[in-house]
Amino acid sequence: MPKIVTLPGDGIGPEVTAAAVQVLREVAPDLQFEEHAIGGGAYEAHGDPFPQRTRDALADADAVLLGTVGGAQNSPWNSLPRPLRPESGLLALRKALGCYANLRPVRVQPGLEHLSPLKPELARGVDILIVRELLGGVYFDGDRKLDGDTAYNTMRYTTPEVERVAKMAFWAAEQRKGRVTSVDKANVLEVSELWRRDVQALRDREYRSIHLNHEYVDSVAMLIVSDPSRYDVIVTENLFGDILSDLAAVIPGSLGLMPSASLGDGAGLFEPIHGSAPDIAGKGVANPAAAIMSAAMLLRHGLKRSDAANSIERAVALALREEPTRDLGGKADTKTFTNAVLEAMGTPVG
Known part of the structure; x- marks a missing residue:
């Protein structure tokens, strides 16, 4: 039982x-x-x-x-x-x-497009899976401090942490449309350079049938509500995933329609x-x-x-x-x- x-x-x-x-x-x-x-x-x-x-x-x-x-x-x-x-x-x-991988589906059911604040033609057929890394980054790194007028948090990832959540995203994409968008800020952050390098290397080594695209988080924040149908599976680190998945909740119409599964x-x-x-x-x-x-x-x-x-x-x-x-x-x-x-x-x- x-x-x-x-x-x-x-x-x-x-x-x-x-x-x-x-x-x-x-x-x-x-x-x-x-x-x-x-x-x-x-x-x-x-x-x-x-x-x-x-x-x-x-x-x-x-x-x-x-x-x-x-x-x-x-x-x-x-x-x-x-x-x-x-x-x-x-x-x-x-x-x-x-639980290192958080799966958050963003789906507009047929006939429920009217619940979305987006135009029906934008909301219709949206079916995105956001895979958020859940045990790393700024939320868990111990190198943090609030001291008077100064504070800091550290975003840190290792190759094994990146690969295990990327594997979850590639696995999910194999059950869906075969497309993964990896979200980072590699033009500014070294940790995102590592993220992009490792996700690409894993795809080239083990998931060649998957179409992989890399996009910056600020661009995705705009496109996920202006052109949501462009996305199938999105994989990203903890902080970016937290923000993007809450933003994407607007598409079906309410946070009250957003479930999740955290696996590991x-x-x-x-x-x-x-x-x-x-x-x-x-x-x-x-x-x-x-x-x-x-x-x-x-x-x-x-x-x-x-x-x-x-x-x-x-x-x-x-x-x-x-x-x-x-x-x-x-x-x-x-x-x-x-x-x-x-x-x-x-x-x-x-």
Whole structure:
């Protein structure tokens, strides 16, 4: 019986995670769920944003389903020492799982072009996969300091780190259209020179069937919203990937439609990319689509159950057409949308 560790987290995390678990229970009744704490709530309860009991639970997990972590900008959590802040718990979670590659699909479903703020002719048919390196760069490098009026962070990568995430991108492209765009800033940064050199060398050595293109991050930031159909798979480092994937979320219409899978050495981590939205937490109006689609990615990448994943994704697309949530101009609340997904999967809802 596969064990799924759920980490609902903060803000709207518990609400959207509950919706995703409800859908998972219907499509895969053999799954075993075990809930644990992470983030700001974990700090308040245990004095640690990534408590030891949560770490221990990961040891025999087959997959991890995460909600959201963090609070409002004026949250007292933000005044804590950095190692105790909610986001530090998330970074520690990723490192503990060895999740070095974050897969973020950006897809406009047929018939849902009207949800995008882009012109329908630009949004139609968009299907991008952003592969973000997740354990290196400025977010993890220990060479950092804030000292009075001076501060610095260091972006550092090694060839093995670049190659392992590039392999994930090339593998994904082989299942898709066979095109990879590697994003860097090699005209300014030495670390990007290394990135570009190593990605190209790996392609030439092991993935000659893949068409590889190199682009600067500032150019991609413009083209991903002005000509998104030019992209198939995008691979880039941690900071650039964080920014570009949030920017790309505008294409489908909302951060509430953006799932993700973080893969690597052990159990995968699956989570929506939106924030904790504390202003609507507890009101029952959060859009659970990204969490539910993250559950579909859990089935596909974590448990190798593609048929079940496809069933969820088709149901979400139908629910978005018939019962759009408030952030998409509709009226559906969390419960209404989740029920619409279950009904689209053929599950009676009482």
